[in-house]
Amino acid sequence: MAENNQNNTVNSTSEIAVRREKLATLMAEGRNPFVITSFPQDSYSEDIKASYTEGEEKNVKIAGRIVAKRVMGKASFIQVMDTKGKIQCYVTRDDLGEEQYAYFKKYDVGDIVGIAGFVFTTKTGEISVHVKEMTLLSKSLLPLPEKYHGLQDTDLRYRQRYVDLIVNPEVKRNFVIRSQFIKHMRNYLDNMGYIEVETPVLNTIAGGASARPFVTHHNTLDIDMYMRIATELPLKRLIIGGMDRVYEIGRIFRNEGMDPRHNPEFTSVELYQAYADFHDMMDIAEGIYSSFAKEYFGTYELEWMGEKINLAPGWPRMTMVEAVKKYVGIDFGAITDDAEAVAAAKAKGVELAEAAEKTWGNALYACFDQRVEEHLVQPTFITMYPVEVSPLTKKSPEDPRLTERFEFFICHSEMGNAYSELNDPLDQRERFMKQVEQRERGDDETEMLDEDFLTAMEYGMPPTGGMGMGIDRAVMLFTNSDTIREVILFPTMKPEN
DSSP, X not given: OOOSOOOSSTTOHHHHHHHHHHHHHHHHTTOOGGGOOOOOOOOOHHHHHHHOOTTOOOEEEEEEEEEEEEEETTEEEEEEEETTEEEEEEEEHHHHOXXXXXXXXXXXXXXXXXEEEEEEEOTTOOEEEEEEEEEEEEOOOSOOOOTTTOSOOHHHHHHTHHHHHHHOGGGHHHHHHHHHHHHHHHHHHHHTTOEEOOOOSEESSOOSSSOOOOEEEETXXXXXXXXXXXXXXXXXXXXXXXXXXXXXXXEEEOOOOOBTTBOSEEEEEEEEEETOOHHHHHHHHHHHHHHHIIIIISOSEEEETTEEEEOOSOOOEEEHHHHHHHXXXXXXXXXXXXXXXXXXXXXXXXXXXXXXXXOHHHHHHHHHHHHTXXXXXXXXXXXXXXXXXXXXXXXXXXXTTEEEEEEEEETTEEEEEEEEBOOOHHHHHHHHHHHHHHHHTTOTTSOOOOHHHHHHHHTXXXXXXXXXXXXXXXXXXXXXXXXXXXXXSSOOOOOOO
């Protein structure tokens, strides 16, 4: 069903004028649709269709947006979309009366209506609502995109998500899955005895991650402040204070580039558990992903970006040295000299960042970052990161060049990051100072020195496992989305002007 063909140009000036004239007429007649405060809706489209029994004439009250309309003299059909789907409605002059039917014929696609009637089946077998009463609840002053073309311009879809959800209702599925995943994760952690907490968004130090912060100004205190780039350091303060299992789900802000997997404003979960280590964090990460896939989709096997992904428990665990040896062909376990490590990396076409020290650890990480991630399709934990790139992580007892850290990867994407947390305040200060030196060499994404956090550590921090996971990338996987903008309701966009 569709109205008469219109110009394909969305929001044509002539149609907007006609709609405003219709509103002016309604107002002049004392029929202002915007004064109605509520409608006693008691049924929804998909529930009606799912529960209907042939021959039953169940009375219902529905409300929603007209998304299609076909007028046929004394009788008409419309499609009404509500929060659960669409349903056909049959409207006649005999039921509404001459005057009300005349008003109904002037309704536009996009108008929001309330309907009272009964459920029946048409001659073609379609479950529909036979309308007995209809109320205009809100007038749409802008036309929706033409039915057969829809809103397909991705830039416009993200800028006008409200229109996207109206004309592409399947988009809503992504955000239902997102909500269910967050709910599942909360339940998983709550059942393990974790407490959900909130920490500041504005901070005087940008800490807890290597990232460039957004800067704002606090007028009352007359100081610059940073929007948080991580929740790590406040959450560790709570561990020190005796809250043994804490987590926070919240927005993080990083003043960095934008691409299909990065948005400057994103959602993460960070969790910390006293008397645990990075092995415990691996179990939690795997458990959250695997259990959600099985419980929500009924299978461990999903598809993402053209790859078949198996989330069944038992994900492989590989050290970074092992991964580089396997995929790059350099055995860093047999190299002890910094110069030799850097030379081996260069021989494979791997270059170290200009601001990075030319060390064994930085050479190892550069090889992994530039040559290994592309091979990691199935869920894989990469463990034992160099100390140079892990300033908040406990060193390995077997090799002080490495730390008890992991990241896990799915389909070439890093999905989470975890540590056995560093709890030695003297070692922590030394590593912070190395970060300060690197910042002075021009790397403005390194950690800032946080004296208060060091003070907190000096009171004594128990052995702790900690982890951060990006919510948006997880939802990309579970919705088979190829860009982060498909799973963020209002992604960051450059102003049109």
